[in-house]
Amino acid sequence: xxxxxxxxxxxxxxxxxxxxxxxxxxxxxxxxxxxxxxxxxxxxxxxxxxxxxxxxxxxxxxxxxxxxxxxxxxxxxxxxxxxxxxxxxxxxxxxxxxxxxxxxxxxxxxxxxxxxxxxxxxxxxxxxxxxxxxxx
Numbered sequence: 001x002x003x004x005x006x007x008x009x010x011x012x013x014x015x016x017x018x019x020x021x022x023x024x025x026x027x028x029x030x031x032x033x034x035x036x037x038x039x040x041x042x043x044x045x046x047x048x049x050x051x052x053x054x055x056x057x058x059x060x061x062x063x064x065x066x067x068x069x070x071x072x073x074x075x076x077x078x079x080x081x082x083x084x085x086x087x088x089x090x091x092x093x094x095x096x097x098x099x100x101x102x103x104x105x106x107x108x109x110x111x112x113x114x115x116x117x118x119x120x121x122x123x124x125x126x127x128x129x130x131x132x133x134x135x136x
Contacts, residue, residue, distance in 0.1 A: 009037045041073065042066040044117045044126040048133060053106070058134030061101040064115030064126070078114040106134055
């Protein structure tokens with residue numbers, strides 16, 4: 001069993017490489033492989049892009065964002081303690097995983113929204129509570 005370690009890689013080092021192994025017997029093995037280098041995931045931030053409160057409902061649009069530009073990033077929203085009356089409002093156009101538009105009943109305050117940013121090697125998240133979003 002052999003291994004290869006490469007240090008100080010950056011995402012621009014991604015690409016096709018080949019390795020050559022020469023065994024003690026003199027036999028030579030060449031292999032081509034594709035290397036993908038992922039940047040660390042930057043800190044996630046949730047921004048409230050719009051909010052309106054009626055006597056019993058809170059209509060809010062959240063956007064998960066990052067300060068730095070990154071190439072490969074998955075966005076997932078996790079809702080904990082969802083109220084039974086939670087309504088996700090549709091947006092026109094193609095779905096945008098960075099944005100979450102909701103209508104929330106005010107009487108169920110124990111709800112949190114977490115934006116999870118991930119790539120194959122790292123994950124960061126940010127969380128907001130319903131009380132933080134929908135306080136009159």
